[in-house]
Amino acid sequence: MTDAVAQLLGDRSTPAGVDRLRRLFEAVRDFDRFTADNDPYGEHDFGRFELFGEALYWKIDYYDRACGGASPDATNPDVTCRILTIMRVRDY
DSSP: OOHHHHHHHOOTTSHHHHHHHHHHHHHHHTOOOOOTTTOTTSOOOEEEEEETTEEEEEEEEEEOTTSSSBOSOTTOTTSOEEEEEEEEGGGO
């Protein structure tokens, strides 16, 4: 997540901060509003949602295991490192 999203969560060492982190990851996990327009390749690797009064994007990128470039086969976990980024829409 970006620094701006981390600031939205507040202090993650407190119960309130942990709860906000849980809600953030649940929003990404439960995202199911994929359409032909926002998911043309059916990869389910990007979404936009509202939480904590902010519009947020999430994106999954697929890198090689060294995270030095694109994965040679994004479907193969033996050669792929998946990176989740969560950011505010207004910071894009």
